[in-house]
Amino acid sequence: MRPIEIMGFGLVPYATGDVVRVIHTVDPLKTLDAALFSQAGIYMKNYGHQQLSTISFRGTSAVHTNVLWHGIPVNAPTLGSTDFSQWHAWLIDDVAIQPGNQGALYGSGSIGGTVFIDHFNKIRTNTAAIGLGLGSFGYNFQGGSAEYKKDQLQGTTHIYREAINNDFTYPLKGTDLIQTQQNAAALSYGFRQELQHFWNNQRLSVDLLLFYQHRESQPVISQNYAQDFIKTHNIKSVLEHFIDVNKGSISTTLGWINDQMIYNQNPAIRSQQITLTQRYEYDIGHHFHLNSGFLISLLAAKGSNLENINPQKQLDFFMIATYRINDGWSSTLGLRESFMIDAGSKLLPSLGAERKWIFPKGSLVSHAKIAKGFRYPTLNDRFWLPGGNPSLKPEQSVSTEIGFKVRYRKLNTQVNVYQTWAQDWILWLPQSGNIWRPENIQKVAISGIEYVLGYQYSLNEMELESQVVLNYQRSINKSAYPSQAAYGNQLPYVPYFTAIWSNKFHIKKLSIALDQSYTSRRYTTLDQSDTYSVDPYFLLDIAIDYPLILGSVTTQISIKANNIFNSYYENIQNRAMPGINFQLQIIIKL
Amino acid sequence: MTQSKYIFKTITSFILIFTTLLFISCADDPEVNPDSLSSDDSNENTLGTFSSGIFVINEGNFLSDDGSISFIDSEGMIQNNIFSDNNSSFPLGDVVQSMYVNDTTAFILVNNSNKVEVVDVDEMNLLHTISDVSLPRYMVSEGDYGYISEWVSFSDRGRISILDLNTYEILDTINVGFGAEALVIRDNKLYVSNNFEKTLSIMDLTTREIIQTITVGTSPAAMIIDQNGDLWILCSGGYNADFTLANNGSLVRLDSNDEVIQEIALGMNVTGKMAANVDLSILYFYSGTTVYSYGIGDESYDTFIENTSAISFYGIGIAPDGDMYIGDSKGFQSLGSVYVYDQTGQEKEEFEVGRGPNGFVFIPD
Numbered sequence: 001m002r003p004i005e006i007m008g009f010g011l012v013p014y015a016t017g018d019v020v021r022v023i024h025t026v027d028p029l030k031t032l033d034a035a036l037f038s039q040a041g042i043y044m045k046n047y048g049h050q051q052l053s054t055i056s057f058r059g060t061s062a063v064h065t066n067v068l069w070h071g072i073p074v075n076a077p078t079l080g081s082t083d084f085s086q087w088h089a090w091l092i093d094d095v096a097i098q099p100g101n102q103g104a105l106y107g108s109g110s111i112g113g114t115v116f117i118d119h120f121n122k123i124r125t126n127t128a129a130i131g132l133g134l135g136s137f138g139y140n141f142q143g144g145s146a147e148y149k150k151d152q153l154q155g156t157t158h159i160y161r162e163a164i165n166n167d168f169t170y171p172l173k174g175t176d177l178i179q180t181q182q183n184a185a186a187l188s189y190g191f192r193q194e195l196q197h198f199w200n201n202q203r204l205s206v207d208l209l210l211f212y213q214h215r216e217s218q219p220v221i222s223q224n225y226a227q228d229f230i231k232t233h234n235i236k237s238v239l240e241h242f243i244d245v246n247k248g249s250i251s252t253t254l255g256w257i258n259d260q261m262i263y264n265q266n267p268a269i270r271s272q273q274i275t276l277t278q279r280y281e282y283d284i285g286h287h288f289h290l291n292s293g294f295l296i297s298l299l300a301a302k303g304s305n306l307e308n309i310n311p312q313k314q315l316d317f318f319m320i321a322t323y324r325i326n327d328g329w330s331s332t333l334g335l336r337e338s339f340m341i342d343a344g345s346k347l348l349p350s351l352g353a354e355r356k357w358i359f360p361k362g363s364l365v366s367h368a369k370i371a372k373g374f375r376y377p378t379l380n381d382r383f384w385l386p387g388g389n390p391s392l393k394p395e396q397s398v399s400t401e402i403g404f405k406v407r408y409r410k411l412n413t414q415v416n417v418y419q420t421w422a423q424d425w426i427l428w429l430p431q432s433g434n435i436w437r438p439e440n441i442q443k444v445a446i447s448g449i450e451y452v453l454g455y456q457y458s459l460n461e462m463e464l465e466s467q468v469v470l471n472y473q474r475s476i477n478k479s480a481y482p483s484q485a486a487y488g489n490q491l492p493y494v495p496y497f498t499a500i501w502s503n504k505f506h507i508k509k510l511s512i513a514l515d516q517s518y519t520s521r522r523y524t525t526l527d528q529s530d531t532y533s534v535d536p537y538f539l540l541d542i543a544i545d546y547p548l549i550l551g552s553v554t555t556q557i558s559i560k561a562n563n564i565f566n567s568y569y570e571n572i573q574n575r576a577m578p579g580i581n582f583q584l585q586i587i588i589k590l
Numbered sequence: 591m592t593q594s595k596y597i598f599k600t601i602t603s604f605i606l607i608f609t610t611l612l613f614i615s616c617a618d619d620p621e622v623n624p625d626s627l628s629s630d631d632s633n634e635n636t637l638g639t640f641s642s643g644i645f646v647i648n649e650g651n652f653l654s655d656d657g658s659i660s661f662i663d664s665e666g667m668i669q670n671n672i673f674s675d676n677n678s679s680f681p682l683g684d685v686v687q688s689m690y691v692n693d694t695t696a697f698i699l700v701n702n703s704n705k706v707e708v709v710d711v712d713e714m715n716l717l718h719t720i721s722d723v724s725l726p727r728y729m730v731s732e733g734d735y736g737y738i739s740e741w742v743s744f745s746d747r748g749r750i751s752i753l754d755l756n757t758y759e760i761l762d763t764i765n766v767g768f769g770a771e772a773l774v775i776r777d778n779k780l781y782v783s784n785n786f787e788k789t790l791s792i793m794d795l796t797t798r799e800i801i802q803t804i805t806v807g808t809s810p811a812a813m814i815i816d817q818n819g820d821l822w823i824l825c826s827g828g829y830n831a832d833f834t835l836a837n838n839g840s841l842v843r844l845d846s847n848d849e850v851i852q853e854i855a856l857g858m859n860v861t862g863k864m865a866a867n868v869d870l871s872i873l874y875f876y877s878g879t880t881v882y883s884y885g886i887g888d889e890s891y892d893t894f895i896e897n898t899s900a901i902s903f904y905g906i907g908i909a910p911d912g913d914m915y916i917g918d919s920k921g922f923q924s925l926g927s928v929y930v931y932d933q934t935g936q937e938k939e940e941f942e943v944g945r946g947p948n949g950f951v952f953i954p955d
Binding site for chain 1: 622626627628651653654655656670671674677678679680681682683684700702703704705745826827829832833834835837858859860861877878880901902919920921923924925927942945
């Protein structure tokens with residue numbers, strides 16, 4: 001019997017350099033937005049508790065983050081963004097992020113960064129798991145998963161149901177009243193089926209994801225009796241063929257994505273995407289590594305305000321050459337040409353360099369990168385009726401960054417400093433006749449610093465894992481729109497500062513986690529007006545984990561208490577978030 | 591005890607302990623009233639009175655709950671956010687559509703919060719909240735009764751709620767057309783423009799029955815009674831099947847017999863807001879950042895103000911001294927502005943107000 005060999009290189013192959021950070025979805029009962037915030041301090045815009053959640057990566061908005069699943073761009077073609085609350089950790093193996101421009105080989109929108117979800121690189125075992133969750137506000141979760149392998153076949157199946165009434169109470173601003181949140185219940189189902197077949201030097205893999213969500217839209221605090229809801233159905237599927245060839249590999253990936261969204265009683269908005277990509281990796285001698293290929297995407301959407309749109313065609317060619325001078329020095333040159341029919345084309349060069357020093361007890365790595373980035377206008381931007389503007393240009397950016405990573409014994413630290421200049425950002429502006437129309441109008445200068453410190457400490461039977469993440473970001477409007485007063489101010493919903501301090505104590509089999517986070521003030525207008533801002537908040541969450549082992553069955557029991565100080569806070573202006581709340585999780589692994 | 595039973599018992603105990611910790615809430619939502627406002631707020635009643643001057647209604651950004659009221663006093667000093675600042679920082683609500691003043695009481699209609707906040711004009715202190723309204727738009731009153739137009743929803747007929755001005759109770763609701771919008775009272779009749787249709791509903795105030803429905807132009811909105819007693823209805827215009835502008839806005843004139851006696855085709859779509867000069871002989875309306883004037887009886891209209899540096903006009907009003915006040919929403923990207931023009935259309939002043947200034951209430955000395 002031939003053993004299964006995993007072919008591929010983790011999530012990195014879709015990235016243009018090595019500055020990729022793995023996000024550990026340590027809590028299998030959370031959605032991806034929570035993991036991205038708690039692990040990387042990336043600000044997520046949550047439109048209420050367990051509601052729509054979009055990303056603001058390195059001072060940009062949701063459309064400026066490229067999201068790749070098995071290398072396929074999965075931002076909705078209509079909105080250009082991803083609702084990360086739809087991605088449940090129960091269905092996901094791996095997540096990684098690459099901050100900054102040109103993080104990905106292809107796709108659109110990687111001005112803020114790229115989020116990579118899953119890759120066919122897992123060795124499956126014959127195991128199964130059952131997950132149960134119970135918590136405050138009617139929270140309940142049931143999930144099942146199984147992994148299996150036999151001969152040259154392997155696969156995994158995951159299924160879950162999650163529901164919450166979300167009828168939490170909160171103090172109503174300006175009053176002595178305690179109000180109960182209405183119309184914020186959420187129900188979601190998810191299913192994943194992955195299968196892989198290996199033979200000789202080849203692999204054929206398929207992955208299918210089905211999501212269904214029915215969420216009441218949590219209203220603002222003064223409108224507590226709304227009845228709005230959103231229903232979404234998503235089908236994501238991918239088929240990949242991989243072959244090892246002499247000194248290299250070729251992977252061919254076909255993706256089909258079908259999204260449907262229904263808001264209240266309105267007709268559904270549907271979008272479809274078919275993507276074919278082929279990637280060729282090749283070593284030339286001992287020093288050169290070449291990664292080249294192409295991507296073809298067809299994007300289509302249909303809805304009462306998106307009529308008669310011809311499928312949009314995107315074509316990307318890319319070539320990334322890495323030159324390793326020696327064990328310490330390497331440099332990367334990337335060239336990418338992207339075409340969108342009727343929406344222009346972009347040539348996107350990037351240049352990176354990395355230097356490693358290895359010491360007896362540690363290492364130092366420094367890197368520098370400069371790259372051009374861009375984002376195509378979305379289908380809504382171009383074709384929404386009324387107002388869509390088919391003649392919009394792609395948004396453009398140039399970014400540069402420099403970073404250092406130090407490892408010394410059990411201490412890791414990393415610092416990145418970055419600067420991005422962006423122009424032609426698209427804003428929807430009011431026009432005559434009560435119509436809004438998008439224009440390429442905004443210039444933005446983004447700068448920031450990211451700092452990560454990880455530390456492990458052992459004493460007798462106790463071990464401490466600690467991580468600090470600090471992000472400081474300035475995302476400054478450099479256009480005098482809508483008035484001169486708006487020039488030079490921070491963009492709405494970009495916090496200057498986020499901080500995470502997480503500590504995990506392991507005492508024998510018991511683990512206690514203390515997670516603290518701070519999110520600074522966010523402004524909601526370009527005036528940076530304090531009156532129209534959202535207060536900063538600090539949160540402390542505590543979790544206790546204990547495994548019960550019986551033969552080959554491990555039952556992991558976790559008790560979590562979130563927002564220990566019972567603080568009232570808002571992530572989005574005037575949308576309440578819950579005070580102290582509890583969760584019990586039981587994961588039975590067979 | 592076998593180990594599996596032990597695990598089962600342990601898990602059950604965990605669940606039992608845990609469920610006792612869960613927050614269970616089944617209390618009814620408490621009503622906001624003046625007594626429930628925080629009593630420890632030092633801002634209360636420190637801003638002076640608002641007995642004469644100009645109220646600016648700032649709609650706020652949709653679904654942000656940040657509507658507000660600004661006040662420009664007779665000295666030209668502006669105070670923003672006067673409702674929240676005088677009511678313990680209580681947010682006014684989502685989409686503040688309009689404000690109606692009846693003697694010393696103001697009614698603030700908050701469209702997407704489905705409520706009307708009743709405040710005393712002098713101090714802006716909350717007196718009462720009327721919450722049994724659905725997407726309220728505008729209000730008028732006569733005698734002891736107020737009349738509130740409500741959209742209700744985008745798929746139901748609009749309605750008029752009849753309010754007892756002494757008890758703030760809704761006494762009755764009368765269905766009208768879809769998108770019940772502006773209100774005018776003339777000769778004991780209430781005129782309601784049905785904005786999602788092409789019609790005007792006329793209600794007899796004594797019988798409280800709809801006595802007539804008149805076809806006017808597409809998307810009727812603001813209404814003004816001119817110096818002759820004729821009623822002018824500004825119709826915004828609609829869209830073609832492909833959502834392009836139909837450019838069919840119009841001014842429709844209704845005489846005292848409720849007969850349509852004149853229609854002025856505007857050749858464009860306009861915003862459904864309108865103001866008249868002090869002697870009610872000139873009507874002003876706008877599209878984009880251009881204000882147009884129409885002299886009663888004229889065949890056509892003229893361009894009155896073109897403000898190329900503004901972003902988007904969002905409200906219009908004429909003060910008792912004849913000055914024109916125009917709100918600029920700034921595309922809701924920043925705080926709004928109010929521009930003041932004299933009677934010749936020259937800009938005199940500019941104020942920074944709240945978000946999305948959509949209308950004005952003038953309280954003379």
